[in-house]
Structure formats: C-alpha cells, structure tokens
Amino acid sequence: MLVSNIFLCQLSEAFAQSDPLPSWNESPTKKSIIDFVTRVTTEGSPDVVPVPERIAAFDNDGTLWCEKPVYFQVAFAFDRIKAMAPQHPEWKTTQPFKAILHKDMQALAASGENGLLQIMAVTHAGMTTDEFSDAVRDWIANARHPRFNRPYTDLIYKPMLELLTYLRANGFKTFVVSGGGVEFMRPWMERVYGIPPEQVVGSSGVVKFNAGLNGKPKLVKQPKIEFVDDGPGKPVGINRFIGRRPIFAFGNSDGDLQMLQWTAGGTGARFMGIVHHTDAEREYEYDRLSKIGKLDKALDAAAAAGWTVVDMKTDWKTVFSSP
CATH class of the missing domain: 3.40.50.1000 (HAD superfamily/HAD-like)
Incomplete structure (x- = not known):
C-alpha cells in the first residue's frame, strides 16, 4: 500500500x-x-x-x-447543390444555382444575401433532422478542403x-x-x-x-x-x-x-x-x-x-x- x-x-x-x-x-x-x-x-x-x-x-x-x-457550412451547402442538381434540371438556368454549378463566383457574389438564403433553404430544409444529420456526417467523412x-x-x-x-x-x-x-x-x-x-x-x-x-x-x-x-x-x-x-x-x-x-x-x-x-x-x-x-x-x-x-x-x- x-x-x-x-x-x-x-x-x-x-x-x-x-x-x-x-x-x-x-x-x-x-x-x-x-x-x-x-x-x-x-x-x-x-x-x-x-x-x-x-x-x-x-x-x-x-x-x-x-x-x-x-465558411465550411457554406461549402457543405454548395456540395449539396451539386449532388441534388440531377433532380433539379431547372437549376442549370436559374440563379444562384447556375452560378454554383458553373463555378461562377462573380455571379454568385452578385446574388448577395438573398441568393445565399435560397441556397441554404433548398439544402437545409424539407428533410427530417435525422436525414440532415446523416447528410452532414457523410459530407464530413468525404469532403476535402480545396x-x-x-x-x-x-x-x-x-x-x-x-x-x-x-x-x-x-x-x-x-x-x-x-x-x-x-x-x-x-x-x-x-x-x-x-x-x-x-x-x-x-x-x-x-x-x-x-x-x-x-x-x-x-x-x-x-x-x-x-x-x-x-x-x-x-x-x-x-x-x-x-x-x-x-x-x-x-x-x-x-x-x-x-x-x-x-x-x-x-x-x-x-x-x-x-x-x-x-x-x-x-x-x-x-x-x-x-x-x-x-x-x-x-x-x-x-x-x-x-x-x-x-x-x-x-x-x-x-x-x-x-x-
């Protein structure tokens, strides 16, 4: 002892x-x-x-x-737009989604706060909290910093x-x-x-x-x-x-x-x-x-x-x- x-x-x-x-x-x-x-x-x-x-x-x-x-949550939203794009063909000609798909940062910036709110709305809403958590975990596991x-x-x-x-x-x-x-x-x-x-x-x-x-x-x-x-x-x-x-x-x-x-x-x-x-x-x-x-x-x-x-x-x- x-x-x-x-x-x-x-x-x-x-x-x-x-x-x-x-x-x-x-x-x-x-x-x-x-x-x-x-x-x-x-x-x-x-x-x-x-x-x-x-x-x-x-x-x-x-x-x-x-x-x-x-901000990394914005990067998550952008990647969500790209992943969801096949189900939304209208995004090819609709801002601010067109700007993200074509990597047009000038057009994206021109969309301002309203454009960002649209992006966050379609990528963060309309799903259950469990589905959203799963999407975040998948992104965290696979996304890479540019x-x-x-x-x-x-x-x-x-x-x-x-x-x-x-x-x-x-x-x-x-x-x-x-x-x-x-x-x-x-x-x-x-x-x-x-x-x-x-x-x-x-x-x-x-x-x-x-x-x-x-x-x-x-x-x-x-x-x-x-x-x-x-x-x-x-x-x-x-x-x-x-x-x-x-x-x-x-x-x-x-x-x-x-x-x-x-x-x-x-x-x-x-x-x-x-x-x-x-x-x-x-x-x-x-x-x-x-x-x-x-x-x-x-x-x-x-x-x-x-x-x-x-x-x-x-x-x-x-x-x-x-x-």
Whole structure:
C-alpha cells in the first residue's frame, strides 16, 4: 500500500508539472491562459470560482477550426447543390444555382444575401433532422478542403483542442457558441472536440413536429430562420441555452465581439481571448479587410481592454490537429 501511495503521489506530481498546452510556444499569451486557470481553480485563491460557474464559451469558425476560403457550412451547402442538381434540371438556368454549378463566383457574389438564403433553404430544409444529420456526417467523412486536400475535420486547431482539454481537466464546462447552424455542428462535434450536442449553441431554423404516416414521429426542417446566433445574438443565445454567463470566452472576429463583451461584463475574474490569423504559410493571414472572419472592431476592443490576442504565427508551434 505504501509503494502504491508513493507511486500515485509521483504520478500526480509528474502530471502537475507536465505542460498542459504543448502546442503553444512559451509566451505571455500562454502564460495568461495558465495563470487565469490557476487563479480561478486554486482553493484559497481570492479569484477561485465554484465548479458550476466555470463556463467557457468558444466560437467555432476561425476559432476552433479553419474558416477559409468560405465558411465550411457554406461549402457543405454548395456540395449539396451539386449532388441534388440531377433532380433539379431547372437549376442549370436559374440563379444562384447556375452560378454554383458553373463555378461562377462573380455571379454568385452578385446574388448577395438573398441568393445565399435560397441556397441554404433548398439544402437545409424539407428533410427530417435525422436525414440532415446523416447528410452532414457523410459530407464530413468525404469532403476535402480545396487548398489542403484534407478532410475538414483535419483542419481543427491543435492548440485549441489542448485548451479545451485543459479547461475540462480543471472543472470547466466547455460550450461552442457559433453563428453556424446548430444542426450542422452537432453531428460531429462530440467526436472531434469532446463537446456533446447539448453544449452546442448555434443559429437555427424552424423545425416542425410530424407524427408521420406510419405513426413514427419525426422533426422536419422548414425553410425559415428561427434564431441567428451571431454578433449581438451570441449573448442572447448564451442566456437562453446556457443560463450562466461565461467566465472564459474565445473568438476570432467581430461576430464574437458581443460575446466577449458579455463575458467581460461579469463580476470576478474573466478571460477574453481572440485568435488572430497571422500565418499565411501554415493557414491564412487576414483581419480588418476580410469578408470572412473580419477582425476589426473586436481587435480594437481587445487592445483597449487588455484582452488576450493569440498571434497564430508566433504563439502556436503547430496549427492543425493532424499533420
């Protein structure tokens, strides 16, 4: 028994001394994360936070995985259009579907928000939630990123996966709070991030209950938006679906600004982080002028308030979770 206890003590000490964020370079950024977690989880610390209140909220696109050249849910919708085209010959001459089939990005851009809404409606509605989940899983398993020629789930940020694991090991409950569709994210996030479906908050469309002809109940997706979980919608979504204000939040764009402000506005110790895409070689470099993942007002807010900004190029030893 004595030998066993000594071994357990040595194991515990070794674990405590091990690096919880090995893919992060030693820098003030990494130190700020570890210092915060230590302060809010150490008994006797003036900043200690009870376990039930250790809520961490993460944006998804551009924060936990890549978001270029287009949001991956949009890439999914485009691929759905191509797969469905044989059943819709009228799309050959009808915009915005014609633009997708002919890879005419100029015409697609000209269709604007209305065109995108049409695309999302025909690719995300008219099927049951189970059918949609199956379509998402199939796409995740088979689709490839146009630049990296790898599955999209290979483009998860390894440093952020380590951060999720580190937080959970210290009593945090981790949530995804994203502008992406909640039913697009839930089928794969538990396997990839370790975040279960009930801890995924996102934009949603109207879903209607249907008893079914055979008496088997089903939920059918409707072509109508119910809730947009982006910008000012994120704190609303957090309040509605989580019910606790986060003490730790990470984003990467102006769409995350209000979530970070909401987190900062609480009492006690708070951590607000932003992933700044500065690595054109290993991933992408963009911020203020980007149409996707624009980081402008949030970057200024971070500088003014002293939030932690991750410089992808200098703070991360590696970017993606898979080589």
